[in-house]
Amino acid sequence: MTTADGLQSLDALDCGSRIRSRRLSDGVVTLVVDASGLSAAERNKLEAELTSAARAIEGVKDIRIALTASQPRRTLIAVASGKGGVGKSTLSTNLAIAIARTGKKVGLIDADVYGPSQTRLLGSDEKPTADDKKLNPVEAHGIRFLSLGQLVSTGHALAWRGPMASGALAQLIEANWGDAEILVVDLPPGTGDVQLSLIQKSRPDGAVIVSTPQALSLIDATRAVDLFGKMSVPVIGLVENMSGYTCPHCGEQSDPFGSGGAEEAAAAMGIPFLGRIPLDSALREASDVGTPPAASGGPQSEAFEAIARKLMASLETSSADEHSPVEEMADASRR
Numbered sequence: 614m615t616t617a618d619g620l621q622s623l624d625a626l627d628c629g630s631r632i633r634s635r636r637l638s639d640g641v642v643t644l645v646v647d648a649s650g651l652s653a654a655e656r657n658k659l660e661a662e663l664t665s666a667a668r669a670i671e672g673v674k675d676i677r678i679a680l681t682a683s684q685p686r687r688t689l690i691a692v693a694s695g696k697g698g699v700g701k702s703t704l705s706t707n708l709a710i711a712i713a714r715t716g717k718k719v720g721l722i723d724a725d726v727y728g729p730s731q732t733r734l735l736g737s738d739e740k741p742t743a744d745d746k747k748l749n750p751v752e753a754h755g756i757r758f759l760s761l762g763q764l765v766s767t768g769h770a771l772a773w774r775g776p777m778a779s780g781a782l783a784q785l786i787e788a789n790w791g792d793a794e795i796l797v798v799d800l801p802p803g804t805g806d807v808q809l810s811l812i813q814k815s816r817p818d819g820a821v822i823v824s825t826p827q828a829l830s831l832i833d834a835t836r837a838v839d840l841f842g843k844m845s846v847p848v849i850g851l852v853e854n855m856s857g858y859t860c861p862h863c864g865e866q867s868d869p870f871g872s873g874g875a876e877e878a879a880a881a882m883g884i885p886f887l888g889r890i891p892l893d894s895a896l897r898e899a900s901d902v903g904t905p906p907a908a909s910g911g912p913q914s915e916a917f918e919a920i921a922r923k924l925m926a927s928l929e930t931s932s933a934d935e936h937s938p939v940e941e942m943a944d945a946s947r948r
């Protein structure tokens with residue numbers, strides 16, 4: 614086989630399509646190979662396969678292989694709350710969509726073992742397919758998503774103990790997220806196994822904590838902030854949901870759950886306040902029928918867009934500056 618034929622023969626290997634460039638000069642083969650999405654073991658196997666094939670080419674004395682990964686680094690954002698029912702899933706859905714509308718590729722993971730609701734919120738009952746035991750996320754409203762709710766039949770309880778729930782979460786995180794740049798994870802309420810497993814195994818880049826304005830919810834939100842702080846996950850900020858109500862009939866403003874409590878609590882904890890989402894029956898109705906307001910760009914989407922902008926600005930600051938304000942604030946909340 615001639616040298617040129619030898620180099621060309623590498624294409625016939627299973628991994629041949631990953632070769633981005635090849636050169637043979639003075640008996641040295643230099644290959645640039647795309648190793649995107651491969652585990653460490655798979656990268657070693659790929660390197661060994663190419664080395665042995667290149668060694669068989671006539672006149673080859675040395676082989677140099679450069680493995681590159683074109684896959685973007687993914688930013689993992691956990692959305693958490695201390696208490697249930699405060700609107701964590703509603704925020705996760707609409708925040709993910711609002712970020713996607715800024716041009717980012719976004720994935721959403723519904724890790725709420727107690728009540729996965731993203732299939733309803735996104736109006737999709739499509740089941741994910743799988744390749745090589747990896748789940749393929751489903752598309753809806755400009756984002757991709759996976760939910761524990763897709764893995765069980767509707768109305769059936771997820772009676773999972775900690776390790777099972779953590780295993781299922783790992784399956785969702787290690788799915789085929791392709792070119793997704795940001796993954797938003799909708800966590801169950803509280804500070805239990807799923808939160809700990811996510812923090813320990815996947816190290817989120819930041820956490821967004823949701824609370825309603827009243828004291829009981831804020832006390833629990835403080836616990837969630839404390840958990841992330843203790844585990845060195847920067848708390849990006851606190852969102853106040855169900856804040857202020859405008860009567861659709863008479864237009865009177867009222868505050869059924871109080872007002873401004875989350876902003877004060879954020880200041881007291883030394884973490885940023887990301888904004889408030891009004892209590893709005895139109896938001897609940899749209900969520901119930903799987904038409905997330907953030908997707909339409911109407912009046913109900915404004916609060917989510919503003920929070921998405923603050924969150925993105927905070928992430929950009931923290932990636933530009935190694936010891937970012939977010940981390941400093943997380944440090945402050947740890948002290």
Ligand SMILES: Nc1ncnc2c1ncn2[C@@H]1O[C@H](COP(=O)(O)OP(=O)(O)OP(=O)(O)O)[C@@H](O)[C@H]1O
Binds near residue numbers: 704801
């Ligand atoms: N700002 C809001 N205005 C009106 N209704 C809202 C608002 N936020 C959430 N809701 C409604 O409150 C209910 C609970 O919201 P959601 O499921 O998002 O909360 P959660 O914190 O994720 O709950 P869980 O603890 O069950 O996971 C839903 O019916 C939702 O539509």
